[in-house]
Amino acid sequence: MLKEMAAPEKTAPCSSAGLSNYFSADHPDEDKWADCVHCGMCLEACPTYLETGQEQHSPRGRVHLIKSVAEGKIQLKEQFADPVFQCLDCRACTTACPADVDVGGLIEEARGQVRQAMPLKGWKGAVSTFFLKGLFPHQERMHTVSGLLKFYQKSGLQKAVRTIGALKVMPDHLASMESIMPELQTPVQKKYKDVDVIPTKGVPKARVSMLTGCIMDVMFGDINQSTIDVLTHNDNEVTIPKKQTCCGALHVHAGDREKGRKLAKQNIEAFENSEKVVVNAAGCGCALKEYPELFKDEPQWKERAEVFAEKVEDISKYLYDTGYEKPRSSLNKKITYHDACHLAHGQGVRHEPRQLLKDIPGVEYTELSNADTCCGSAGIYNITNPEMAEAVLDRKMENVPEDVEMISMGNPGCMLQMAMGVRKYGRKSEIVHTVQLLDWAYQKDEQNAGLEKSIAVAGEEEA
Amino acid sequence: MFGSKKRKKPQRDPHINKLIEIVGEKEVLYEDADLLSYDCDGFTVHKAMPKAVVFPANTEEVAAIVRYCSTNNIPFLARGAGTGLSGGAIPLNREVIISLVKMKHLLSVDYENRQAVVQPGFVNLKLTNSISDKGYYYAPDPSSQYVCTIGGNVAENAGGAHCLKYGVTTNHILGLEVVLPNGEIIEISEAGVPDSPGYDVMGLLTGSEGTLGVVTKITVRILKNPEGKQTVLAYFDHIEDGSRAVSDIISAGIVPAALEMMDKTAIEGVEAGAYPVGHPDDIEALLLIEVDGIKAGISEQIEEILNVCRGRNVREVKVAESEEERGRWWANRKTGFGAMGAISPDYLVQDGVIPRSRLPEVLENIYEISRESGLRIANIFHAGDGNLHPLILFDSRKPGETEKALKAGTACLKACSDVGGSITGEHGVGIEKKEEMRFVFTDEELEAQIKIREVFNPDDLLNKGKLFPTPSRCMDVKKIVKDTVAVQ
Ligand SMILES: Cc1cc2nc3c(=O)[nH]c(=O)nc-3n(C[C@H](O)[C@H](O)[C@H](O)COP(=O)(O)OP(=O)(O)OC[C@H]3O[C@@H](n4cnc5c(N)ncnc54)[C@H](O)[C@@H]3O)c2cc1C
Ligand code: SF4
Ligand code: SF4
Numbered sequence: 025m026l027k028e029m030a031a032p033e034k035t036a037p038c039s040s041a042g043l044s045n046y047f048s049a050d051h052p053d054e055d056k057w058a059d060c061v062h063c064g065m066c067l068e069a070c071p072t073y074l075e076t077g078q079e080q081h082s083p084r085g086r087v088h089l090i091k092s093v094a095e096g097k098i099q100l101k102e103q104f105a106d107p108v109f110q111c112l113d114c115r116a117c118t119t120a121c122p123a124d125v126d127v128g129g130l131i132e133e134a135r136g137q138v139r140q141a142m143p144l145k146g147w148k149g150a151v152s153t154f155f156l157k158g159l160f161p162h163q164e165r166m167h168t169v170s171g172l173l174k175f176y177q178k179s180g181l182q183k184a185v186r187t188i189g190a191l192k193v194m195p196d197h198l199a200s201m202e203s204i205m206p207e208l209q210t211p212v213q214k215k216y217k218d219v220d221v222i223p224t225k226g227v228p229k230a231r232v233s234m235l236t237g238c239i240m241d242v243m244f245g246d247i248n249q250s251t252i253d254v255l256t257h258n259d260n261e262v263t264i265p266k267k268q269t270c271c272g273a274l275h276v277h278a279g280d281r282e283k284g285r286k287l288a289k290q291n292i293e294a295f296e297n298s299e300k301v302v303v304n305a306a307g308c309g310c311a312l313k314e315y316p317e318l319f320k321d322e323p324q325w326k327e328r329a330e331v332f333a334e335k336v337e338d339i340s341k342y343l344y345d346t347g348y349e350k351p352r353s354s355l356n357k358k359i360t361y362h363d364a365c366h367l368a369h370g371q372g373v374r375h376e377p378r379q380l381l382k383d384i385p386g387v388e389y390t391e392l393s394n395a396d397t398c399c400g401s402a403g404i405y406n407i408t409n410p411e412m413a414e415a416v417l418d419r420k421m422e423n424v425p426e427d428v429e430m431i432s433m434g435n436p437g438c439m440l441q442m443a444m445g446v447r448k449y450g451r452k453s454e455i456v457h458t459v460q461l462l463d464w465a466y467q468k469d470e471q472n473a474g475l476e477k478s479i480a481v482a483g484e485e486e487a
Numbered sequence: 488m489f490g491s492k493k494r495k496k497p498q499r500d501p502h503i504n505k506l507i508e509i510v511g512e513k514e515v516l517y518e519d520a521d522l523l524s525y526d527c528d529g530f531t532v533h534k535a536m537p538k539a540v541v542f543p544a545n546t547e548e549v550a551a552i553v554r555y556c557s558t559n560n561i562p563f564l565a566r567g568a569g570t571g572l573s574g575g576a577i578p579l580n581r582e583v584i585i586s587l588v589k590m591k592h593l594l595s596v597d598y599e600n601r602q603a604v605v606q607p608g609f610v611n612l613k614l615t616n617s618i619s620d621k622g623y624y625y626a627p628d629p630s631s632q633y634v635c636t637i638g639g640n641v642a643e644n645a646g647g648a649h650c651l652k653y654g655v656t657t658n659h660i661l662g663l664e665v666v667l668p669n670g671e672i673i674e675i676s677e678a679g680v681p682d683s684p685g686y687d688v689m690g691l692l693t694g695s696e697g698t699l700g701v702v703t704k705i706t707v708r709i710l711k712n713p714e715g716k717q718t719v720l721a722y723f724d725h726i727e728d729g730s731r732a733v734s735d736i737i738s739a740g741i742v743p744a745a746l747e748m749m750d751k752t753a754i755e756g757v758e759a760g761a762y763p764v765g766h767p768d769d770i771e772a773l774l775l776i777e778v779d780g781i782k783a784g785i786s787e788q789i790e791e792i793l794n795v796c797r798g799r800n801v802r803e804v805k806v807a808e809s810e811e812e813r814g815r816w817w818a819n820r821k822t823g824f825g826a827m828g829a830i831s832p833d834y835l836v837q838d839g840v841i842p843r844s845r846l847p848e849v850l851e852n853i854y855e856i857s858r859e860s861g862l863r864i865a866n867i868f869h870a871g872d873g874n875l876h877p878l879i880l881f882d883s884r885k886p887g888e889t890e891k892a893l894k895a896g897t898a899c900l901k902a903c904s905d906v907g908g909s910i911t912g913e914h915g916v917g918i919e920k921k922e923e924m925r926f927v928f929t930d931e932e933l934e935a936q937i938k939i940r941e942v943f944n945p946d947d948l949l950n951k952g953k954l955f956p957t958p959s960r961c962m963d964v965k966k967i968v969k970d971t972v973a974v975q
Contacts, residue, residue: 058832058884059828061827061833062528063529063631063825064568065825077591078516088524089520089523120633122823123760125828
């Protein structure tokens with residue numbers, strides 16, 4: 025019985041809803057499942073259903089189970105936890121559902137309930153505590169890790185480890201994660217520590233604040249740098265509010281809504297004075313936009329969260345909406361685009377990043393079939409559910425043409441996962457962030473301009 | 488199964504062990520929390536738990552499961568995507584559900600002879616998607632085609648928007664492989680030669696709602712894409728004008744590929760759903776009309792349709808200007824049922840057929856039923872072939888409202904049969920309409936049909952309690968007694 029599972033100091037199981045087996049605090053939202061008419065139109069969109077063929081691993085099944093707990097038909101036990109945590113949180117169902125059922129929101133609420141009833145144990149618990157509690161929310165620690173990782177790469181140790189096969193001692197999926205670790209750059213948080221406003225070259229047209237993201241900044245400092253450069257190139261001043269922290273997406277996905285709320289509050293405060301919050305990681309952007317969901321029981325914070333959410337924009341959409349200079353130099357590459365779930369399904373951003381790519385001269389753009397199906401990264405899903413993540417990745421890779429030179433996308437988690445896919449299938453495609461391509465094209469413009477200038481100068485001198 | 492290795496298994500039913508022997512541990516669900524997702528299909532008014540769900544990978548496994556169930560007197564039924572709207576896949580008798588979703592492959596395509604062979608779990612739309620690059624498509628297009636299976640389509644003889652011109656599923660089936668309720672595997676017209684001599688067993692099986700056998704392989708007809716296609720959207724201030732325009736179009740000798748209608752409540756639903764088009768909110772009806780065929784004749788037909796609409800006081804009528812626009816109009820229509828979720832917690836969709844010319848009066852009767860029951864009814868339907876879909880909107884959480892909805896549904900069907908129509912066009916009878924079968928058949932006629940079922944399914948173990956009213960006659964009463972005795 026659930027009642028036995030609930031520790032005495034926790035809130036009592038929901039009493040208002042009569043039969044509900046949920047805790048009353050942060051109770052999954054009945055209005056959300058009431059929208060579901062059980063039509064099944066979401067089935068074929070769901071990667072875990074396609075993989076298993078089982079209804080409880082489909083959006084319709086999950087909604088049905090979530091409702092069943094509220095009706096007292098099943099309990100907050102493993103058989104409920106299983107389908108709810110097998111969900112990739114990819115939100116493909118949200119796009120497919122004709123009734124606009126917020127399946128993703130329901131699942132996150134359900135996860136919160138499961139974690140209240142049955143805290144994580146074992147290695148999954150350890151991994152999740154390490155990453156989610158001990159690391160991501162702590163900038164200094166992230167920077168230390170970044171330093172260590174960099175030392176590991178630079179010292180040649182990485183190479184040694186890879187070649188002598190010490191990786192074999194790690195669980196398989198962690199070993200393959202290591203092998204695709206990108207070359208690390210200095211996190212921008214650290215680099216611009218003493219800079220309040222990063223200036224534009226010309227007259228500024230707007231000032232935006234940037235969420236640096238924890239994984240993004242440590243693993244992909246260069247992408248953050250590109251984001252800043254592209255923004256300033258297009259006359260946007262950039263600020264990096266110091267108090268900002270991890271967006272909390274991974275905590276919320278993992279059911280730790282309490283921590284999620286804490287981080288959300290810190291970010292809401294950190295960006296209080298910002299007019300626009302630009303994000304280059306789809307998962308983070310989506311989480312920020314969904315902050316109001318976390319504060320059902322705290323109306324004041326809900327209001328602040330709503331104001332905040334309005335300010336959040338993905339970098340590609342921000343550039344598209346406010347205008348950007350079309351580069352003149354060519355990047356002669358065959359490029360395709362993978363829709364990060366949390367951009368396409370989560371934020372409805374599909375067209376904008378594609379347009380950015382198409383605006384770069386020389387880009388031979390090819391559309392990926394099923395571009396918006398999940399790659400299996402899904403936050404730390406690929407660490408906690410490696411088998412399913414790999415199966416989903418296999419399906420993704422089936423659709424990637426062999427001859428594309430670059431696969432562009434807008435989310436660091438996807439980049440790591442796709443890099444793993446490319447490696448597994450012995451492909452040569454490079455994994456890039458959309459904004460990087462724009463940045464490289466601008467850099468080329470500048471070099472060319474420099475060259476022209478020096479030619480011109482040389483010409484003048486000759487004359 | 489992914490991620491569920493560590494669950495403690497309770498003491499297992501010996502039948503479950505047998506099923507596991509046939510298909511393997513991973514392919515059988517038998518614990519309550521796993522079974523819960525199978526307690527209904529797209530018809531949610533009745534719910535019942537199955538004994539187990541089994542996922543066979545091939546015909547032999549299906550046959551072995553069926554044989555085991557039939558020798559051990561265990562009720563069983565087939566399930567595809569579970570989008571059925573009449574409860575055909577609901578396990579009323581604690582059935583073993585044979586889910587065919589893992590038999591989901593396209594086995595072969597023969598472009599020369601214009602046919603394809605699919606497994607029953609192959610999703611309808613995937614067929615068109617797999618052959619469209621060669622310029623072919625599969626015509627029957629139920630609105631659920633994104634997810635429903637061709638096996639389920641055969642069982643329900645599914646129709647769709649484009650069936651007005653091209654016919655329903657049965658017109659596109661060339662061959663079937665079926666596992667009979669005793670476990671025997673039979674092939675009907677294997678080579679896909681149409682019109683073979685003898686009785687039309689294939690026709691009988693198509694639309695038999697999973698009560699005569701489990702379909703394990705299907706040979707279907709594929710068609711060459713029409714050379715041209717144009718789509719018209721017409722808005723009417725008065726529903727009667729819209730209804731009359733439908734008859735006028737057909738009377739003018741045009742056979743549109745599709746002729747669909749939505750009324751005001753339906754429009755409110757689709758506009759609140761995920762694929763709004765921007766229809767005005769103050770019109771009483773809209774028509775979505777598509778004409779296809781050889782390019783030459785199309786514009787004339789479109790001109791004629793526009794004229795008919797104008798003659799019926801259309802407020803606005805337009806032709807889709809791009810494939811993208813056409814796609815949006817269709818997505819809006821095809822997701823229409825689900826979109827009702829945005830304006831109502833539950834809906835019950837009815838599926839009556841009427842002579843086209845009686846459309847205005849039947850619609851008026853339906854609105855009367857709505858007023859009397861106090862429940863809103865949205866109409867979104869295949870007007871061209873007189874196939875009505877009144878969607879009765881209700882909230883099952885409110886005491887008594889489900890019963891009210893069911894009653895209103897029955898009244899809608901009565902309104903259809905009263906004008907010489909029928910109680911189902913394409914969604915089947917299932918559980919939902921079995922009592923209403925009496926509106927259209929006499930006791931003798933029902934009895935004759937049950938006799939046919941008994942030839943295939945003598946012990947009524949396969950999808951028991953569907954399709955016919957229970958008990959429909961004394962013999963059935965006897966059977967119920969016999970079954971009860973057998974169970975004891
Ligand atoms: C939103 C929505 C829109 C719809 N629109 C339409 C429409 O436009 N036209 C239309 O005709 N229908 C429509 N339907 C109804 C439904 O999609 C069809 O009846 C479809 O054919 C059912 O297919 P399924 O795979 O979901 O079958 P299921 O629902 O799983 O099963 C339906 C019946 O078929 C039997 N069955 C399934 N597979 C087999 C098999 N291999 N062998 C023997 N019996 C089998 C089952 O026992 C059950 O009785 C709609 C449903 C929804 C939810
Ligand atoms: S979020 Fe993705 S994995 Fe989860 S139910 Fe929806 S489609 Fe399936
Ligand atoms: S979640 Fe949406 S698409 Fe899926 S069954 Fe419910 S209403 Fe239909």
